[in-house]
Amino acid sequence: MARPGGTRERQARRHRTESVGGDGRVGALASPHAPAPTGGAAGRFVEAWWAYAVLACYVALVGVMLLRHEPWFDEAQAWLLARDASPWSLFAHHLRYEGSPGLWHAILLLPAKAGLPYATLNVIAAALGSFAAYLLLRHSPFPPLVRALLPFTYFLLYQYAVVARSYALLAPLLFLLAIVWPERVRRVYVLTVLLVLLANVSAHGALIAGSLLLVHLLDVWRTRRVLGRDVLRRQLVAAGAFGLVTVLLILQLRPPPDLSNPVKREVGLSSLRTLGKVIDGTLTGFWPLSLLAVVTTLL
Numbered sequence: 001m002a003r004p005g006g007t008r009e010r011q012a013r014r015h016r017t018e019s020v021g022g023d024g025r026v027g028a029l030a031s032p033h034a035p036a037p038t039g040g041a042a043g044r045f046v047e048a049w050w051a052y053a054v055l056a057c058y059v060a061l062v063g064v065m066l067l068r069h070e071p072w073f074d075e076a077q078a079w080l081l082a083r084d085a086s087p088w089s090l091f092a093h094h095l096r097y098e099g100s101p102g103l104w105h106a107i108l109l110l111p112a113k114a115g116l117p118y119a120t121l122n123v124i125a126a127a128l129g130s131f132a133a134y135l136l137l138r139h140s141p142f143p144p145l146v147r148a149l150l151p152f153t154y155f156l157l158y159q160y161a162v163v164a165r166s167y168a169l170l171a172p173l174l175f176l177l178a179i180v181w182p183e184r185v186r187r188v189y190v191l192t193v194l195l196v197l198l199a200n201v202s203a204h205g206a207l208i209a210g211s212l213l214l215v216h217l218l219d220v221w222r223t224r225r226v227l228g229r230d231v232l233r234r235q236l237v238a239a240g241a242f243g244l245v246t247v248l249l250i251l252q253l254r255p256p257p258d259l260s261n262p263v264k265r266e267v268g269l270s271s272l273r274t275l276g277k278v279i280d281g282t283l284t285g286f287w288p289l290s291l292l293a294v295v296t297t298l299l
Contacts, residue, residue, distance in 0.1 A: 050144070051137040058133045058151045062126050065162045069122065075164045079121045082108035096256050101249060103200035104166035125168040129161025132171035139179050169201045177212065184216055185231060191216070192238040196245050206249065213242055 077098075082105050085094050090109075095102050111120045133151040140147055150156065160171045177194050184191045199209040220227065220235050227235075 048138075051134075051147075054137055054148050054151065055130065055134055058157070059126075059130050061152070062129060062157065062161045065158065066119075066122050066126060069162050071118070072163065072165075075121060076118075078105055078165070079108055079112055079118060081105055083112035091252065096253060097259060099253065099255070100166060100202050101200040101206070101253065103197060104169065107169075121164045122162070125164035126161050128168040128172055129156065132156065132160065132175055135172060135175040135179070139175070166201050167204075169197070170205060173198045173201065173205070174208070185220065185227070185235070188234050188238045192242055195242055199242075199246065199249060206246070209242075210246070213239065 081090055081094055081098075087109060090105060091102050095105070107124065108121065111124070133156065136150055136156075137147050140150075142150070156171060160168050173194055177191070177198070180187055180191050180194060195209040195213055199206040217235070217239060220232070224232060
């Protein structure tokens with residue numbers, strides 16, 4: 001004879017299993033469309049060979065474009081700052097005039113100060129683009145044809161591989177985040193490191209990183225009753241570390257008084273109206289629906 005309440009308990013256990021897997025996944029976030037592993041060693045070899053063949057074509061095409069690429073002034077600006085400024089003056093003074101975080105400059109410091117040629121800048125960007133293409137080919141859940149074509153789109157092939165700017169870091173960091181994301185509760189410190197790196201790429205990266213962290217914390221809040229104290233503590237520590245880095249980043253990039261195009265420091269009603277128009281236009285174009293969309297997303 002079934003024990004009273006047994007059905008409810010089994011349903012509750014099943015719900016907890018689906019919400020927080022044993023491997024630390026929240027909400028069964030592993031993509032249901034991820035390609036199934038090809039059976040056998042021969043199938044895995046064919047899949048790997050196909051991906052590496054596409055990657056070789058990508059690298060070759062990027063190399064050809066590098067030979068024809070003319071340096072842009074903002075590409076050269078980052079290289080010259082890394083070469084001529086001391087690390088202290090770069091991060092404490094010059095970046096305030098650049099208006100962007102210093103991760104890209106930090107990567108360029110060693111090769112620039114070692115006396116390597118200017119072309120090293122483009123080689124670094126091409127290497128980052130190739131790494132992003134590899135992650136996309138080997139780990140994305142898309143069909144083979146889509147995976148084969150995506151690396152040759154405009155941004156992944158040119159803007160994030162040939163043009164040597166900080167944006168070259170966006171694709172590999174975002175793809176790494178996508179790989180870690182299904183296990184982000186268990187690997188929260190890895191997630192936080194990637195988010196911190198993303199926030200230090202550009203203002204766009206900081207906005208994306210903060211939004212991803214907010215989504216993660218909302219998911220943790222929804223499943224807090226089935227997460228252990230140690231798990232919750234790690235999430236809070238990671239969020240605090242990201243918040244501290246964000247504060248330091250804001251202090252580092254605060255515009256100096258003598259900036260030729262100073263940013264207004266006061267936030268008035270006109271600024272709030274402008275922000276509202278931007279959000280409204282980005283979502284639905286009708287503010288009640290936009291507000292409803294934001295509230296629904298947060299609930």
